[in-house]
Amino acid sequence: MELALNIKNDKLVGDFWGGLASMLVALPSAIAFGVTIYAAIGPEYAGLGALAGILGTTALGLVAPTLGGTNRLITAPCAPAAAVCSAFAIELVQHGVQPAFIVLMLTALGLVCGIVQVLLGFMGVGGLIKYIPFPVVSGYLSGVGLIIIGSQIPKFMGVMDGTSWWRVLMAPDLWHWQSALIGAVTIAVMLGAPRLTRLVPAAILGLLAGVITYFAIAFSVDGSLLVMEGNGLIIGPLGGTASSMVDAITGRWQEIGELKLSQIGALLGTALTLGVLLSIDTLKTCVVLDTLTRSRHDSNRELIAQGSGNIASACVGGMAGAGQMGATLVNLTSGGQTRLSGVIEGVLSLITFLALGAFIAWIPVASLAGILIIVGIRMIDRHSVHLLESPWTRLDFFVVAAVVAVALGYSLIAASGAGIVLAMLLFIREQLSSTVIRHKAEGGNRFSKRLRLSREMEVLEKEGAQSVIFELQGSLFFGTKSQLYAALERELETRKYVVLDMRRVQSVDVTAVHLLEQVRDSLIERDAYLIFSNLSHALPNGRNIGELFDQMELTTLTEHVKVFPELDDAVEWIEEQILGENLAQEAEVTALELADIELFKDHKEETLIDLEACLARRSVEKDGKVYSFGDPGNELFLIRKGAVRITLPSGDGVPAHHALTYGRGDFFGGMAFLSQMTRFNDATALEDTELYVLQREQFEKLREEHKRLACHLVEAVAKVLALRLRYSDKELMAMQD
Secondary structure: OHHHHHHHHHHHHHHHHHHHHHHHHHHHHHHHHHHHHHHOOOHHHHHHHHHHHHHHHHHHHHHHHHHOOOOOOOEEEOHHHHHHHHHHHHHHHHOOOOHHHHHHHHHHHHHHHHHHHHHHHHOOOHHHHOOOOHHHHHHHHHHHHHHHHHHHHHHHOOOOOOOOHHHHHHOHHHOOHHHHHHHHHHHHHHHHHHHHOOOOOHHHHHHHHHHHHHHHHHHHOOHHHHOOOOOOOEOOOOOOOHHHHHHHHHHHHOOHHHOOHHHHHHOHHHHHHHHHHHHHHHHHHHHHHHHHHOOOOOHHHHHHHHHHHHHHHHHOOOOOEEEOHHHHHHHHHOOOOOOHHHHHHHHHHHHHHHHHHHHHOOOEHHHHHHHHHHHHHHHOOHHHHHHHHOOOOHHHHHHHHHHHHHHHHOOHHHHHHHHHHHHHHHHHHHHHHOOOEEEEEEHHHOOOOEEOOHHHHHHHHHOHHHEEEEEEEEEEOOOOHHHHHHHHHOOOOOOOEEEEEEEEEEEEOHHHHHHHHHHHHHHHHOOOEEEEEOOOOEOOOOOEHHHHHHHOOOOOOOOOEEEEOOHHHHHHHHHHHHHHHHOOOOOOOOOOOHHHOHHHOOOOHHHHHHHHHHOEEEEEOOOOEEEOOOOEOOEEEEEEEOOEEEEEOOOOOOOOEEEEEEOOOOEEOHHHHHHOOEOOOEEEEOOOEEEEEEEHHHHHHHHHHOHHHHHHHHHHHHHHHHHHHHHHHHHHHHHHO
């Protein structure tokens, strides 16, 4: 009990320090993100933006970890949310929308974004978002980083009137040297602080350095900076009290009734973009966290938690956010153990707001701009330039560049659409670069598990060119149609049996089915057969190939299309057709005598009389066991009538593996008989079966009384076993081609 309490206390202490450290990282960035969004409405809204960042950190920190299942994950306002929301606000400003209504629309955007994330989680989309191609995500995040940097350049230079960044850079007369100095000091301290200490987050030290620089300038050079009213270089008053927080929560919702349903509907595109982007950001952080902690997160549960957190944040007037990589890693390295560390981070953010609201009002906007410029730079994937070094990855680089270009030239919403299109192109490119033909085998090099007599094998080898087997793989769709037809076309005029094994096929579309219909019709004209194996299995997309082919009437209109559950069944059927055409098939209803068995076709009649005297006759009913795994290998079996299947037993309820099938006139059990080892498989009668059985003690007696006969028997068995091994080697060599 005492040990359990100590462990619990250790986790609580670790969660507290982890929550404190992550709050120190997340809160300055959240304030900067909020200022970025709301300053786009007008400089006088910067304080409201800082408040939105703080409230967002609090709400997300309290709700998301409580509902989520990922330990140590810190959810807070993030750069992608700032980029999308600020672009949204700027667009509304350009359309002449009233500032108060823009604030309300930002609240509605966060609310709808949260609802989208919750729906994505309930629909199970969480597992799919992780598979968006890296070049698309890289380009999107790099575009967000560049947008963040561009939006902060005017603030960094002290230009707060909405002038674009490139106009600011081209007009030095607009610059405020005080603002530029404060931002430069903030950036310098942020970059240099990790070399001196890691106990205090670099963003905190940079922010403190910016504040100190601001007051140093104010006291020594420009006394007007000590006045808060009308001072555009600082955030401005927040009203950091409990009553003001309640006003911020309730005041906005008094006007929510003014929003019309059509206006809410107009938010859906931006909300969907924001929801997907925040989900990707969160799940990417979860994957990294899983790797570091050897844990496993529930993607869909986490999306529901993140969406609920964003809904709560919107309800209290905060900004949207996601699982933040930087704050999460700080939480981990600072001792965070459980989800409680995220809740503590939210509580401490609330306490900071209530206790330090007056101080936060004096934070220089340029200092926040410096922090965000560093954040933006770190979001840019500079390593993607290396994709140009290889011809195999240059297209991926152009995808990154295209998404960035659309994000900068048009909007993040357009970039999300371009990213989806490019993701599909990347998929098609990947499918086109891989072959759908996994392996091709001639009929004379691929035999069934039904062992044949030597004369039958000679026929199958001779007539092997009648059949061809294609093992397909990957996706059969419009992009691989030409490749598949090119492989099949030259076989349609010469082969009587064309086998398509579908076991490794991952998807099939209507275009591919139409192509297979053309293949079928071409074979029917020559009285040839199209044969499918492993057809009735569920694809990753939930569809069933067999049902799809039946629905499209590919396999149901003619006897010239055959469907078999396994490839071996298809090959065995083809062998029976070929043997039936080339050999006079004997009626298999009668039992063979010893002289009719191929193993003894060259023996004299008197010799066979002596041998038959040593043999016992045994009848086995259908599904009866001839022998079982572990039985002594002291008997050799000759099949007079019927067939026997050899299976390798499997454990844990897995069906036994079908190894071989022996038919009338063949023998089995020779390996164990000659080596005198126990059986390592099971032998089961497929139908009512008649056997000759040579027991070991009878063979020993035969060897003493008829040495020549015993020698011939062993030689004949060994010869057949060697011949079977030769055919097996031939099949293995053909599979390697």
